[in-house]
Amino acid sequence: MKKALLGIAFLLFLILSVSAKGPNPKDFQFYDKNIGIALRFPDEWEIFTDEKKAPDFFKAPLKNRKSKNDPVFFGMKKSQTAYTKLTVEKYEASLDVYVKLFELMLNNSNIKVSSETYSEDKKNVTVTYYSKVNNIPVQFVDYIVVNNGYALRLSFWSLDSMFNDQRNEFTGIAHDALFYIKPDKNNWVPLWANVNISNAPQAPVVENNSKYMFFTVKGKTNTVYLMGSIHIGKNSFYPFPERIEKAFSNTNNIVVEFNPNSKENAGKVRNISSYGYLEDNKTLKDVLSKDLYKALETNLSNYNIPIDKMARLKPWLVASSLVTLKMMSLGYVADSGTEKYFLGKANDKKIFELESFEEQTKVLDSIDGNLFLTMTLLSLSSMEKDMDGLIESWKNQDMRKFEEIAMEGIGNINQTDYFNKIYFNRNIAMTEKIKSYLGQDENYFVIVGSEHLVGEKGILALLKKAGYTVE
Secondary structure (H helix, E strand, O other): OOOOHHHHHHHHHHHHOOOOOOOOHHHOOEEEOOOOEEEOOOOOEEEEOOOOOOOHHHHHHHHOOOOOOOOOEEEEEOOOOEEEEEEEEEOOOOHHHHHHHHHHHHHHOOOEEEEEEEOOOOOEEEEEEEEEEOOEEEEEEEEEEEEOOEEEEEEEEEEHHHHHHHHHHHHHHHHOOOEEEOOOOOOOEEOOOOOOOOOOOOOOOOOOOOOOOEEEEEOOOOEEEEEEEOOOEOHHHOOOOHHHHHHHHOOOEEEEOOOOOOHHHHHHHHOHHHHOEOOOOOOHHHHOOHHHHHHHHHHHHOOOOOHHHHOOEOHHHHHHHHHHHHHHHOOOEHHHOHHHHHHOOOOOOEEEEOOOHHHHHHHHHOOOHHHHHHHHHHHHHHHHHHHHHHHHHHHOOOHHHHHHHHOOOOOOHHHHHHHHHHHHHHHHHHHHHHHHHOOOOOOEEEEEEHHHOOOOOOHHHHHHHOOOEEO
């Protein structure tokens, strides 16, 4: 069951994947309602917007700003080894032009640019450069985006001798979607989410000969394309090879397990905790053993999260939060999942669901939460290796290897109930819906978790058993 926990982690990522939408301004260390931007830094960073409260070396630049928003804030890590600032400038031209102007400004100031790397979607750029401050060598990295009429530049710098060790932290703050801009009063979107940032040229996104878990199923008058999904991912996974992208482009009907972007579901997802509260005012202390409670408290402390913050949540929701935090630390984000990738390109395509929000939460509620939480804590240390194996087998369409990793423990009689609820019962229901699409005249592009495709009880096997040809 240890690795099979990734299955329920995938399920939770579908439900939690829009948690970045609609944040409360109170959740952020910095919020500017006029421009519509907000930023949340880790607790060990201090943010200053008022020169009267800032350290001496920030007072002058804050006081002498040309305008209120230049720069918006300064900040420093409490250890005072790393610093940051956000600069916001009114700007209407392209990102490319802005970067050229920015680099020209640096060059004119005798500052050496080390590298310039655009994100794969060409909407963000990272510029690293080198300078001396009071004759002390310092390295800088700027994450730049042009959005909604503004050029926004999030800068970090530290001593040259320490920069490389801190670079991952800087990238993590930008990469983990901690910075938002508000195009309207109700919709917040991350600016740097899913950005694959490095200070070196990017490797090719995919190899043309990668198979992926992509299949076609022939009906009498139409075709259903089956795309095995990785619900959490990295931006470097995309785009897919031409045959997959072309099948998607030419199909007007898209099917996902659950569509978190729909108006009906968005509110439910934002209130996920209300579905995961313990009943009768119980707390985790009431439902967990003393040893399990202590182990959970220790693991949460690794992420600077007091256990009291989760005291009222059901064990499955706490466990899923731990998996989420672990996966984020490995560079995976829900917004880079396969569903998110295709939903972002759906435009006017019709979107259908294999399951409802209520059906998915009902599955989670039916699982032994204490057992799941225990196995989650035991699995965290091996999760990086497990994910590496899953991603490799997913890309290579190695069904046997993927099943071996995702379904470890399937033969254990004590885990029969878990596998039935998370996979096999759902596989049957999903297959029936897919069969209904095969009776239509139009083609369908179905995106479903890869773990549902593998094995004798997987969707592919069930379709073949029903007489359909799967290629």
